[in-house]
Amino acid sequence: xxxxxxxxxxxxxxxxxxxxxxxxxxxxxxxxxxxxxxxxxxxxxxxxxxxxxxxxxxxxxxxxxxxxxxxxxxxxxxxxxxxxxxxxxxxxxxxxxxxxxxxxxxxxxxxxxxxxxxxxxxxxxxxxxxxxxxxxxxxxxxxxxxxxxxxxxxxxxxxxxxxxxxxxxxxxxxxxxxxxxxxxxxxxxxxxxxxxxxxxxxxxxxxxxxxxxxxxxxxxxxxxxxxxxxxxxxxxxxxxxxxxxxxxxxxxxxxxxxxxxxxxxxxxxxxxxxxxxxxxxxxxxxxxxxxxxxxxxxxxxxxxxxxxxxxxxxxxxxxxxxxxxxxxxxxxxxxxxxxxxxxxxxxxxxxxxxxxxxxxxxxxxxxxxxxxxxxxxxxxxxxxxxxxxxxxxxxxxxxxxxxxxxxxxxxxxxxxxxxxxxxxxxxxxxxxxxxxxxxxxxxxxxxxxxxxx
Numbered sequence: 248x249x250x251x252x253x254x255x256x257x258x259x260x261x262x263x264x265x266x267x268x269x270x271x272x273x274x275x276x277x278x279x280x281x282x283x284x285x286x287x288x289x290x291x292x293x294x295x296x297x298x299x300x301x302x303x304x305x306x307x308x309x310x311x312x313x314x315x316x317x318x319x320x321x322x323x324x325x326x327x328x329x330x331x332x333x334x335x336x337x338x339x340x341x342x343x344x345x346x347x348x349x350x351x352x353x354x355x356x357x358x359x360x361x362x363x364x365x366x367x368x369x370x371x372x373x374x375x376x377x378x379x380x381x382x383x384x385x386x387x388x389x390x391x392x393x394x395x396x397x398x399x400x401x402x403x404x405x406x407x408x409x410x411x412x413x414x415x416x417x418x419x420x421x422x423x424x425x426x427x428x429x430x431x432x433x434x435x436x437x438x439x440x441x442x443x444x445x446x447x448x449x450x451x452x453x454x455x456x457x458x459x460x461x462x463x464x465x466x467x468x469x470x471x472x473x474x475x476x477x478x479x480x481x482x483x484x485x486x487x488x489x490x491x492x493x494x495x496x497x498x499x500x501x502x503x504x505x506x507x508x509x510x511x512x513x514x515x516x517x518x519x520x521x522x523x524x525x526x527x528x529x530x531x532x533x534x535x536x537x538x539x540x541x542x543x544x545x546x547x548x549x550x551x552x553x554x555x556x557x558x559x560x561x562x563x564x565x566x567x568x569x570x571x572x573x574x575x576x577x578x579x580x581x582x583x584x585x586x587x588x589x590x591x592x593x594x595x596x597x598x599x600x601x602x603x604x605x606x607x608x609x610x611x612x613x614x615x616x617x618x619x620x621x622x623x624x625x626x627x628x629x630x631x632x633x634x635x636x637x638x639x640x641x642x643x644x645x646x647x648x649x650x651x652x653x654x655x656x657x658x659x660x661x662x663x664x665x666x667x668x669x670x671x672x673x674x675x676x677x678x679x680x681x682x683x684x685x686x687x688x689x690x691x692x693x694x695x696x697x698x699x700x
Contacts, residue, residue: 281354282386283342283678285639285669288590288631289566290537291385291423291452295596296361297321299336299660299686303647304600305623307560309546310486310502315649315658316688317363317376320544321504322442323484325374325432330656330690331366335359338662338684345679347671356386360684366693374432376444382424385452391416417457424450424476424511432484440486448509448539449477470530471518474573476537480509498550506542513537515573535573540565553607558623562596566630589635598625600645619649619658634673641668643680656690 286292297320301308309321317334318324339357361380368375392415430444453473460467484504492499517531546560569591600623606612623646629639643666650659664682671677 281342281388282340282356282384283354283668283680284344284387284389284676285629285631285633285678286385287387287389287418287420287454288633289383289569291383291420293383293594293630294360294381295562296380298363299334299647299662299684299688300602300619300621300649301600302360302664302684303621303623303645303649303660303662304558304602305560305598305625305645306596307544307546307562307598307623307625308548308558308600309504309544309560310500310548311546311556311558312486312488312498312500312548315656315690317365317378319361319363319376319378319380319428321484321486321502322376322430322432322444322482323440323486323502323504325365325376325430325442326434326440327371327432328365328367328374329370329692331693332364332656332688332690334361334363334686334688336361336660336684336686338682340664340680340682343679344676345671346674346676354388358384360686372434375429376432376442377427377429379425379427382426382448382450383452384423385420385454386423387418387420389418391418412460415459417455417459419455419457420453421455422450422452424448424452428482430482438488440488442484442486442504444482446480446482446506446509447477448480448511451475468519472515473518474513474515476511476513478509478511478536478539480507480539482506493549494551496552498548500548501546502548503543503545505544508541509539511537511539533573535571537571537573538569540568554604556602558598558600560598560600562594564594564630566591567593590632591630592628592632592638594628594630596625596627598623600624614651617651621645621647621649621662629668633675637670637673637675639669639675642666654689654691658688660686660688662686 283292295306296302297308298316298318300313300316301320311318312324312327314327314329317332337357338360342354343351344354345351358381361378363378365374365376427447428444430442432440432442434440451473453471455469455471457469458467482504486500486502489499491497514532514534516529519528519530542564544562546558548556548558550556600621602619602621604619606616624644627641629641632638643664645662645664647660647662652659662684666680668678668680669676
């Protein structure tokens, strides 16, 4: 295939991604549908995505070197690039939520998982990485029923002047935070690589509470609590690669990255009657900030040969150190939508994964032998405690296939995830979730100087 035609395929992929982004609506409306009730707490459900390869292998792979993927979890790995690479993925998730008593609720949502772009400044020495992806997601919906005693005037002879009026209170959360990351990875020696990035975190989170009285002549009331946040942080990473460790021609890698603490500044606006028959009225508007904790990642990867890869990874975030100035005084202290320290705890995650490509490096093997088959699992201690005391865990298995294409360096990945989140004890909710995602990873050599013979 000619250079022009293959680049045409790459730019066609870029156009498809841009059209998808444009049709997705405003940036704060990152999700479509309903998700876990636990996204109501803290900053919402935390999103972890490094690459489609990593996602199918338990979500870690912070030490895994690859020429076919943008490994955004560790900027030190950007130094290994040969291809200019564009990756994009979308996913959908189905959740069955149960509190152990009422009928199970079924929820569905979809979102863009990541758009990533990277290229080498010097082949396998100095590389650039750029990415845009969700950082948190808030997409819950719940309802509470009640009755209101209403004084009737004048009372009739058949009652005591009090009527019971039924009402519904609907809670709805939307939006979330996004992260734009850009940085460099550099190979110091054949064994050591380092990298760093600047991370811009921004977004809008909104919580609405609507009280509806049905056919009773009482006006429905809606309050909206919206917070807009933005801040700049950073990530630093390192990677150590060793060969011939346990046997001839094997590869053993150790990698880690730390996302530094980040302060987000923003504005919180509380409005009344937005979307109801009476006009909207701004009740309060205050400025404040939110301090995100640091996040550490660490992993090991082992490749005994070109066919097999094994990974083991860990993640830790001290969310118990979370602070915000929005909670100081006034109405906001009672209903701040990003939660308080009483509902947050330290988060950790452990994962393992494996990949097998039967053909190894043989590009002339049959198609199925050149497909990469992946499997993984993870366990996570969630960072929210809705009742302030009960720790919540997530258990999941992952898997996927990576399909080669006629373009060298370009693969299409299909990934699956299934697991459980939370518990039904203590009047809480247990989620059983299933997810599927599709990722396209374009890779091509650019910026090559032609040599005359």
